Amino acid sequence: MTQKPLRTFRPATLALNAGLEPDALTHAIAPNISMSVNNSFIPGDGAFSANGLDLTETPFLYAGWTNPTVRQLEERLAALENTEDAYAAATGMAAMAAVFFSLLKSGDHLIISDVCYAAINELALQVMPSFGVDVTAVNLSRIDEVIAAIKPNTRLIHAETPNNPLLRLTDLQALSEITRAKNIPLSVDSTFATPVVTRPCDFGVDLVVHSLTKFINGHGDALGGCVAGKKSLISEIRSKAGVYLGASLSAHNAWLIMRGIDTLFPRMNMMCQSAMKIASWLEQHPRVKSVIYPGLSSHPQHDLAKRQMDKFGGIVVFQVDDIDTTEQRFAHESHLFHYAYSIGHQRSLAVLLKTEDLMKSTYRLTSEQQQEYLQYAGKGLFRLSIGLESVEDMIEDLEYILR
Ligand SMILES: Cc1ncc(COP(=O)(O)O)c(C=O)c1O
Incomplete structure (x- = not known):
């Protein structure tokens, strides 16, 4: 009999064990907090620019890109959302800004839920247009309205389910069938659901966004956010948001949030x-x-x-x-x-x-x-x-x- 991979265990088990790296020296089971901003490296082994570098590979170079404690949290979040990778950001808003500013550029079109968390709605409709992004707010529970709103330059659709504050739902399967057919990335804010309630990527969604500040940490004592999805998309977001927006999560908050996820x-x-x-x-x-x-x-x-x-x-x-x-x-x-x-x-x-x-x-x-x-x-x-x-x-x- 062979031991099955940890990732194939049930989500309630992954919440405790995915990404957990017992300390090699002391065998401590609780994660260490690695507070070091820098990790030393051998000249010639690493690149100095974020472009093209896999920032999650050891040696960890700089905590603003990623850090060993944050990486343990990211692996746990990816396992819980059943995705290849995750990027942990300083807040839910930082995670959302990371998605918008990484995937959209001037001349692109964004479709967003007409009602969603206020600051995200304001970021989309009141800030992104000043960077040349065209934005349409649609009731995403009406698939026919989404189809009608899609333009040749639509580069992202962003939903929130259940949405804040109406608890209105978006049909993720139906919406992802449309976005896949049109090759448009679909991101979903799943803060109200958590992976205990819904795993959006299992319904065909490309990126799942969370405010970790809420249920996932669950103790009202740490801000955090994340975006989970395919490794290629997450690497793009990490290299832009971590390096250029400076949006990454601190090791201390990653540790608190991991302790929250245990329960x-x-x-x-x-x-x-x-x-x-x-x-x-x-x-x-x-x-x-x-x-x-x-x-x-x-x-x-x-x-x-x-x-x-x-x-x-x-x-x-x-x-x-x-x-x-x-x-x-x-x-x-x-x-x-x-x-x-x-x-x-x-x-x-x-x-x-x-x-x-x-x-x-x-x-x-x-x-x-x-x-x-x-x-x-x-x-x-x-x-x-x-x-x-x-x-x-x-x-x-x-x-x-x-x-
Ligand atoms: C659905 C949703 N997404 C994102 C956020 C933003 O999270 P944060 O406060 O961690 O930036 C919130 C905050 O209330 C929220 O309700």
């Missing part, structure tokens, strides 16, 4: 179970106008959710009539839901995302897209990021807030 599966399993219970409880609450959660049969894309998601995620959003009172109560009276932006931490978080504010600051929607947004969100959505507290206590806390 990603049990954390996500518990959060998804609690989120389902809370979503069902909210749905029957007299003060709640609507609840959006992909696991509820009332979610407009529940069938797609069942096909594409192994679990339904740790985020629940809902609407009430009296948003101001509810916001104040969350901020001042909740014991368990900390009133804060961000998601995916071990402690529960709540925040109100006012439609009017987002329309002013961020989204550039057509009137039809705006109508659709209002159908989901009304005057505003309360976004709950479900933590690891007892679900009975979370429901009691919500009962008090919604009294």
Whole structure:
């Protein structure tokens, strides 16, 4: 009998073991933090320019390109997303900027979800055009609209599923069939899903982007981001973003994030179970106008959710009539839901995302897209990021807030 390769083990096992390099000298099992900025090399053995050099090969030359601790994290992320390689960036935004600035140039066309994480939406629609990139915002849950938006110079389509903050889904299989036929790279922000819920590259997606700051680290104490995909694409992104944008992750945060990933599966399993219970409880609450959660049969894309998601995620959003009172109560009276932006931490978080504010600051929607947004969100959505507290206590806390 021969030992099977580690990469063929199940994702929950890879979360603990992929990329792990026990220390050669001490045999320590926990990863070392390699803080050295430089690793020495033999003159003549390495190239001095980033162009054409495989920056992940030892000897590690310079920590801004890659570093042994960050490399262990990258290997674990690639294993979890079932991809050849991954590049770890300083934040989720750095990972996204790495993709845009590496793959797009002046004269190219980008298609992006009309609604997605605010700063990514703003980067695409308010910053990229100033570099000569033409950008179209489309509801990516409508495949016919995506097809209509594709131009001869379309060089990237970027989706987010479930998207922030509507929890609207993109059909990854259907979209990747279109992008493959047209030879257009497809990137997907899978921050809300994590590899426990969906592995986008298994559906034909080319690049998966994460804010590691959220569920993947899971403890609210480290910023990070990553992009995973084929080695050729990741090398291109690493050599541009690591070297020219200076976007790489620090060794210290890589270590913290690896420790977070050790418990990603049990954390996500518990959060998804609690989120389902809370979503069902909210749905029957007299003060709640609507609840959006992909696991509820009332979610407009529940069938797609069942096909594409192994679990339904740790985020629940809902609407009430009296948003101001509810916001104040969350901020001042909740014991368990900390009133804060961000998601995916071990402690529960709540925040109100006012439609009017987002329309002013961020989204550039057509009137039809705006109508659709209002159908989901009304005057505003309360976004709950479900933590690891007892679900009975979370429901009691919500009962008090919604009294
Ligand atoms: C879906 C999504 N992608 C990316 C980001 C950006 O991540 P970071 O804050 O790590 O830059 C966020 C932040 O909230 C997010 O919600």
